[in-house]
Amino acid sequence: MNNNMNRRSATVGLFSGLGKVWLGIGLISMLINILMLTGPVFMLQVYDRVLASGSVPTLVVLGGLALGLYAFYGLLDGLRSRILVRVGQYVDAHYSGLAYQVSTMAPVLIGNKAQQLRPVQDLDAVRQFLSGQGPAAIFDSPWMPFYLIIVYVFHPILGLVGLVGAIIICLLIGLNEWLTRKPTQEANRETGLRGQLVETGRQNAEAIHAMGMIGALRGRWEGLNQTYLQSQRVSSDRGLLFSTLTKTFRFILQSSILGFGAWLAIQQEITPGIMIAASIMISRALSPIEVAVGQWRAFVGARQAYARLKSIFGQMSEEQEDGMELPLPQKALTVDALSSGPVGLKKPVLQGVSFSLNAGQGLGIIGPSGSGKSTLARSLVGLLPALSGSVRLDGAELTQWAQDRRGEFIGYLPQDVQIFDGTISENISRFAPDASSDSILEAARLADLHEMITALPDGYETRIGSSGFALSGGQRQRVALARAIYGNPFLIVLDEPNSNLDSQGEAALAGAISAMKERGSVIVIIAHRPSALASVDHVLCLKEGKMQACGPKDEVLPKVLSPVPNQGAA
Template sequence: MALTQDDLLWAAGSLCNLHRLPFSAALLQRECPPPCSATQLIAALADLGLRARVVEVARSRVPAELLPAIAFLHPSADAMRAVDPAPPEGASPRVPAARLALVVRIESARVLLFHAGSNEPTVMSAADFDAVASGRLLAVEADAAPGDDDDALPRRRGFGFRWFADELLRHRRAVRDVLAASLAVQLIALATPLCSQIIIDKVIAHQVESTLAVIAVALASLIVFSSLLGWIRQFLVAHVGNAVDAALGSAVFRHLIRLPLPFFERRPTGVLAARLQGIETIREFLSGATVTLLLDVPFIGLFLGFMLVYSVPLSAVTLALMVLIVVLSALAAPLFQVRLDEQFLRGARNQAFVTEHVAGIETVKSLQMESALERRYDAQLRTYLDASFATRCLANTYHTLAGALEQLQGAAVLCLGAMLVMRGPDFTIGMLVAFQMFAARVTQPMLRLVGLWQQFQMATIAVRRLADIMDVPPEPRTLVAAVEVTGPARVEFRGVGFRYAAARPRVLQGFDLDVAAGECVAIIGASGAGKSTLAKLLQGFVHPTEGEVRLDGRDTRSLAANELRTALGVVPQETVLFSGNVHDNLVVAHPHASHEGVVQACRLAEIHAVLQALPDGYRTLLGERGTGLSGGQRQRIAIARALLKRPRVLIFDEATSSLDPAVAEQIAATIARFRRQVTILFITHRVPAALAPDRVIELPRPAGA
């Protein structure tokens, strides 16, 4: 459900005030940029220490125990507010945002509420409230302390198929309707074998055409009704599956981008991409056909009961062959697991190989690596194809044996049934035909289940690979600022020691530095001395193995990642610009910044005139990684982007190292203008003369250099 950012902030602030919880509008505004949704509001409330859930209610007939609560109202005809203030050209129409109201009390057919953005209470009659209410309510109750949730602490339960069960429970009504439709379809399916038996044993034997006409009409009606129910069931299954799919994709991406930086540094991009492709595997497994089959399996017992009524010997033959199919599946399962694991690992290595070398294609071409890479890729591709071929051979053997058992079951039932028909009047031809139809309703879902076994194994592997991402604790985040502070910040490094791994040498040891608020300090040193490590430590990407890093007297380890980085603006050596236009690349640092604010930041970074001269100005589309702009222009855009955050500390991490001296001096002169307005840490090999820092700190040469 779409919301405006203002309404989301109002709802969160109002509920926090009611429950006497601390709340920072600035942090929430940064964490929930537009377009906003009810899902974002629920996640934000969880971060603030409130447990929220959407419930369906009969509008003004809301149980008292749910109040106070947020009501979703229909968008008014004269106030259709769009959730995205500036959708790109050619985009789909804006979605009207639902209005919100805080319902405090309902009694005597009157509703006491506060409209979004208003501090004045409103009293409405129950009839008037029913006219504007959507029937959906956000019920809220106090939970744990702010930040005490799955996004702030290690997960209490590993990611697995249980996650999907929990997600399905959010759609209880649709699941209930699917089960009801499945029951009706299976009950109707009983009619076809029974009618077939009557036609063969009664109608044909006694030549009763009038009865045949009645049965034919009844069968046709049941078939039409069953088809309609089947369509409704498939529609509901597709609807629920789509919702679960959307929730999975959103949850995985949301968790992934909140993982700590070392997680990404230890894993090749191609391997991560291969793990994320598991979402597609899970999506295929949870398709409508799979879910429908799983819904049909529980009804096997119903048809098996009819089979036993018709003939115990025939039922025993059918069940015996079904047991053989189950045993075959159990024997093949571990073999499939091993083969599919091997196939996945080799595929992930291939993808990592391609991703790595395409990303470094300039180096590949300059070193003339093409021929060598072709041979390496061919060898890796061959091993992947061998693993894939072995898996397919196993699947082929498995399905062939299962199919042979199915045909054997059909032949056995036919022959033994014929003997029973010939031996006495208790078992007729009509009963044999009906039994075969009942048996088909039992064996066909089982055989289809056999066909899904390989897909299940692949989905299990995909879930396990996703768990490697989802079970890693994310960086701590908060929506409650400990102290609201503006202006330059003091930065301290106290006895800081650091190494990237236990077996690797120390990068820093006993490092001390106290940077006063508003001071400009240049940090120089040889390669490997730990200059860029200082920037990572200050941003909380890594933590010191000894000592502490402080921001305004607070250990950075005690600050949530978003609270710490809100105070920092960083300009790296290689500025990354994303696909899109210039304006989009600027406002990623401050999503709700006005165009005037963007222009002001660009003026300060002395890039405004250049951007204005582009073909479409700030709306000019950029190529991947900012192709089409010079290195100096990209760095100035990075400076403007950092300034948009209104940081308290500006970190320049080798920001001018790759530029020619003249351009580096120009950018340094621009940076010098911000002295005293913000604390500046300028990390470099060579200090530009135009910077004129207050101090220059030289890091000692690393051991063995």
């Protein structure tokens, strides 16, 4: 199943392909509930036939028959549980990749709103509910009228008592839903905030430790955790209240059936066997309801998670449709009146930027802090949508290529250097499963990394990232540079690529840029140090999101270089 099919099917429903499975579970549930009559019928026969006749052979025959039916019931109940576990695993297996992709791409496509989204955790909540007792209780609950009808056939008074009890149980369920929905939502939101704070702390551990921030952040954590515990307490207390009420009322109702049944037996309107059978049937009728109430928090959480998944999958399908299989660009990059900005901002950061570059040319982008340089870089590689204007490669808009295919002709080095847990070779090759050793070695040599890598304990197989070998800032940036030029991409966008480099690293950067230009790549460099512009042909100066100058480097730099202060990313 390709990514586009995944997204389209997800917007219809996570369980749209499981119709036959649900039908099969429904049929199994029907047989299970019919077989649950074994106990009441057995007790009825024992009290009214065996005890009255004193026939041991009859008791043996009835006992053997009940034993066989119970064995069949156990087989079906176990089968249903196994199917539900596999339904949960099926949903997870088919949508976990999409959930990971959405989780990774959401911050780029929908901005700050993505901070509250946890698609992978939401999918886990759905799977855990499907694999638990909740779905079985849902399939069993509709059989409550079936048992009530049988009790009514035993005697109308017993049926009326059972009906009143069922109505009260349903009212309790309605109140449970009404009173626990909001606390459950708040508890889930606080859970997300706690996880976000923990992850932020782990990512910034060095700054926290060096600047003595741990005390303040610990106080913030404790305050947030107190709010979380309170919301969890409210949600749990209300859920437990209704679970206790339901269980208690079921005991009362079962005893009431016994009481009324005893009175009717004294009046000789029913037999003692019917009294016992009716009590057991009422208990069975309400048992799934009790289980459902006990699973209500999990049900509400899974339902909310399901709604969030459908919503975000739908947004991603609208924002990120796969493109056509166009040939890879080889000739030119054209930016025409481009206006762009982070998702969620009403006013674009970048306004009306235009330029064009042919194969083998390089452009340096300079400007003061907040001028839109990094916004332009993100727009060129498709991370930010064009609010107006266009980014075209060989005349075709960037969005006309499928996202996976863009990686074949785009190289990108973000200002915030990102290294993944894995080997150096995997990081350079972008984790491509079919990466060739020659391509990895070529990219490493262009970035002047080969000797540094071979000096490491495991060479190219040295693990780096948060759980691996600690690289210096300059080494990380050069690994990221090697990743950007891996595979000889046509468009290479480097956002402040020399911010952590020493003189040797800057020389390697200049050499890599020159080599890629000779091979026909278009190079775009975001820079605040003139040394990064040594290998470019043209310069574009931005100020407040607008072009101030654009043209050959020798003409533009003398006009704009002197007023440019120390700049950062936009």
